[in-house]
Amino acid sequence: MSSTPSSSEETAPYGAPTAATAPAVKKVRTHHLREWKEAGEKFTMLTSYDVMTARLFDEAGVDTLLVGDSSGNTVLGYSTTVPVTLDEMITMARGVTRGATRALVIGDMPFGTYQASPEQAYLSAARLMKEAEVAAVKLEGGVEMAPQIQRLTQGGIPVCAHIGFTPQSEHALGGYRVQGRGDAGERLLRDAHAVQEAGAFAVVLEMVPGDVAARVTKELTIPTIGIGAGNQTDGQVLVWQDAFGLNTGRVPRFVKQYADVHSVLLEAARAYTADVKDGSFPAPEHTF
Ligand SMILES: Nc1nc(=O)c2c([nH]1)NC[C@@H]1CN(c3ccc(C(=O)N[C@@H](CCC(=O)O)C(=O)O)cc3)CN21
Ligand SMILES: CC(C)C(=O)C(=O)O
């Protein structure tokens, strides 16, 4: 089987598909995630903040792309996601939706753009859809966000919920900590059921004990997407700069490093600098 992506009608635009890792779906929709859950087939999500990584991850068969507010850390260099604005999210999401042909693109709602009221949430989410053409939005919160989730879904905006450790509430939660241990497990279950009831099509479980995430995944009919939540969730999500080794800072324990992009780019940038300084670049073939 060729691993070269094809844009023909017959062939889905990703390389070397297998039944287990790249279901033969030409364009991923929210209902596909539900169908994969029912079939016991896992799916993937990676963050993406620009057109080139969106194209690349789409070609690889990554099922969903999240334009995460983790861009506050990975693109803009803040220490938290809190300062990220809706305008910044829209600008980045525009690139991602242009790059993705197969993957479902979900835009994160940044802090302060939905918590105030369901109306505020609708106006913010509608901007993400109209101006960046995302297929769905994601927001953080459980029971307390049910009115927002309901308003968006009733207004035609698919919502992915996000419970457990919710980074926008880092200051309220008291740092980066596992959520749902012990008695807090019951609260997490209530949050999970509340977002499903409100109409969410999926829910991210962040930094939740594996056994609790497994129970949530069993009890819910909507798919769960884990990050630091064990291997029993329906899907998995990671921040690409963590997983592929561009981020050389401290990465969370739940990250597996699949590549060392930092070294590749460091080597290339050093070689370019050396070539220019010793006069070997540009060579005649680079000159008009
Ligand atoms: N680069 C990046 N990767 C992420 O996964 C990520 C972001 N940014 N920004 C938004 C949120 C914040 N997230 C984070 C950030 C830090 C930890 C962390 O430091 N975890 C520690 C402590 C766990 C504990 O105390 O129990 C760890 O070792 O996993 C976890 C999740 C996940 N998201
Ligand atoms: C870590 C994921 C789930 C996220 O919300 C983000 O990238 O912003």
Ligand SMILES: [Mg+2]
């Ligand atoms: Mg986020």
